[in-house]
Amino acid sequence: MYRIGTGYDLHRLVDGRPLILGGVNIEYHRGLEGHSDADVLVHALMDALLGAAGLKDIGHHFPPHDPEFKGASSLQLLKKVRYLVEKKGFQLVNADMVIIAEAPKLAPYLEGMIENITTALAAAPGSITVKATTTEGMGTCGRGEAIAAQAAALLKGSAGLERHR
Numbered sequence: 804m805y806r807i808g809t810g811y812d813l814h815r816l817v818d819g820r821p822l823i824l825g826g827v828n829i830e831y832h833r834g835l836e837g838h839s840d841a842d843v844l845v846h847a848l849m850d851a852l853l854g855a856a857g858l859k860d861i862g863h864h865f866p867p868h869d870p871e872f873k874g875a876s877s878l879q880l881l882k883k884v885r886y887l888v889e890k891k892g893f894q895l896v897n898a899d900m901v902i903i904a905e906a907p908k909l910a911p912y913l914e915g916m917i918e919n920i921t922t923a924l925a926a927a928p929g930s931i932t933v934k935a936t937t938t939e940g941m942g943t944c945g946r947g948e949a950i951a952a953q954a955a956a957l958l959k960g961s962a963g964l965e966r967h968r
Contacts, residue, residue: 808855810847813951825916842877893960
């Protein structure tokens, strides 16, 4: 059985916070606002994985008002999501993600993001892809007010197979 999930996240850029994407600390004068480290890339991926496994979204598993997750590393939360997905009988086939940001330029950081996510998920080499794009100056991301990310994840597993025979 194969299942696909999608995820999306967007956070406002603010002064006084580090910019962390895919677990990589990006050199930039602003960072993303949020309760945890506000890593929109990993948040979108977590929702894609949870959705593909038929589980509730990240807000349910890691509530933004819970002090336990204040400043939390999204890569550590991703490891917990991996456990939940595997507990449901699924394994990751692949995940594809895109970051939407006008600035900073992210190309030099993409391989580090892929490495971090691959490690956190214990994923097969080549099964994780991360790209970056702009909105050509349009919308909140285009005006430099926010950064967003989209993710798609494909899982395989035996969960629910008996219902499809």
